Amino acid sequence: MILSLKGIKKYFPVRSGVFLQIIGWIKALEETDLDIGENQTIGVVGESGCGKTTLGKIVARILQPTSGKITFEGIDISRKIPKEIEKKFRKNVQMIFQDPFNSLDPRMTISEIIGEPLEAHEIFSSKKEQEDYIKDLLGKVGLSSDYLSRYPHEFSGGQRQRIAIARAISLNPKLVVCDEPTSALDVSVQSQIINLLTRIREELRISYLFISHNLDVVYHMSDKLIVMYLGNTVECGDANEIFDNPLHPYTRVLMSSAPSWDPENRKLHKITLTGEPPNPMNPPPGCPFSTRCTLKIERCEKEKPKLIGDEKHKVACFLSEV
């Protein structure tokens, strides 16, 4: 096990007034468990505001959880940790962001961008060795080594994302958090990047936490899947199992809301779902999806269903309880 999250919560304070008093909490993440094993891809899917990016940031230690326990290779890292462990963690857990236009410093050359983590961790003793290694990396992500001294603005979105990937894998990490790595790209380039990420996973035997709102992409990449809604895991388990047999009404809605790609079998005019996710500052007391669910029963509004089932497939819905 590389990383294990137990009962992670993340609340953000909402402040208002002259004295910035806390007037409420945005409950971004509620009681979330997550285990990431070696060379395994966990997909996280959900709509905007469901807490998937917060989860990714907590995994990458960009955010501290409000409560809960995180262990990294057996070491508790939920609170402040010694510098050596921090360094080891950083070397092993890297991140790729959604927007390659904002995630690369416009004033740094490609060789500086990819070289920065290598220098911070003092991997190479000579400049020459480092440069050779970076050239090698560029080849791995499908870019020419002539690009070393160019700046990010000279590249297209897809190429920039390749640079971001090269930076993320430069330290040979065990886990890379990919937060919507293809959403900002054109459809024709999206497949190239997905193929690249898949190839790198096989070559370097790394794990991904793959976050996306696109169910098809997440399914393609993942071994395991987490479906989130309003900060809660509503369904999780094997990707194949969830895809073939979705149990939670929200997962089903998510799957049926995707366009058909077939003008002879149009389906969106048949959808019955209405409304939008509630405000995370003021979530419904019972099941988070109860305000929009077409199958809800009385109990759903009062009591929050627990995530139950076996390792292969868990769901938080009263309808699935026997």
Add this chain to the structure above:
Amino acid sequence: MTILSVRNLKTYFKTFEGVVKAVDGISFDLKESEILALVGESGCGKSITALTIMGLVKNAIFEGSIKYKDMELTKLSNEEYRKIRGKKISMIFQEPMASFDPLYTVGQQMVEATLTHLEVNEKEARKICINMLKKVHIPLAEKRFDEYPHQMSGGMLQRIMIAMALLTNPDIIIADEPTTALDVTIQAQVLKLFKELQETFKTSVIFITHDLGVVAELADKVHVMYAGKIVEKARVFDLFRNPLHPYTEALLQSRVKKEYKGRPLPYIPGTVPAATKFPTGCRFHPRCSKVMPICSEKEPPEILIDNSSVSCWLYFRSDEK
């Protein structure tokens, strides 16, 4: 009946890096109560086409003709254009959050549009607007009318923008990626609304998107754009059943299908060319899997096949002319 007819439209921009041929000689017709999808990736010129029709592009070189009914839009003065824009031809933008003025309530912004184009007083305008909000299924429309854009979600603002576009009962609505910024479940609702409204109001729609999934759900006719040109025109059924242009085919294949799991996805090699450096001949030829020697030399002609048209040398028969 054809309501909008675009002929050989060109929109060029002069920049330091050279002339950007954003839209380079496109022609199409929009019929009454028809949904025409303009599909392409970023930089193909689909948004500039929309903005040119709306008369919203400044400092560019134009050529060609845009005919709305019997009126030549390219010859209109600013004053005259203003009477058409927003009244006869309305536009819906991609980012609902960025398209409203945050300092005014959505009601004030809707009333402003109503008073500009319709001969009504403020009280009547309010009534018209609230009515329209109800038609796009805004709950508590009277209350929402007096709220500010930041109090709404993206999906709700997009509905309000659609309501605003419909206020003057326009003949044409140009929607530029209206669902791209929305979540799938909200997108499904907005698409459903589009279909519903188009059936009630009989408005013609130019729907601009990069998402062929959305096209399949909504469009009657599809025009595929690549690097400033329309490469294929077809009815939606024909396009999905039998795509002609290799680019269309590749776009259709780039969908992440369930069967692909565990295998590499099919993809189009290379990237969309920069608008200052379009390749010679067919602009898709460096990325095309069926490229022939002639493709890099001469621009392909538009070839009619049944109800479709395609600009590709693959379909050229020398005996035809």
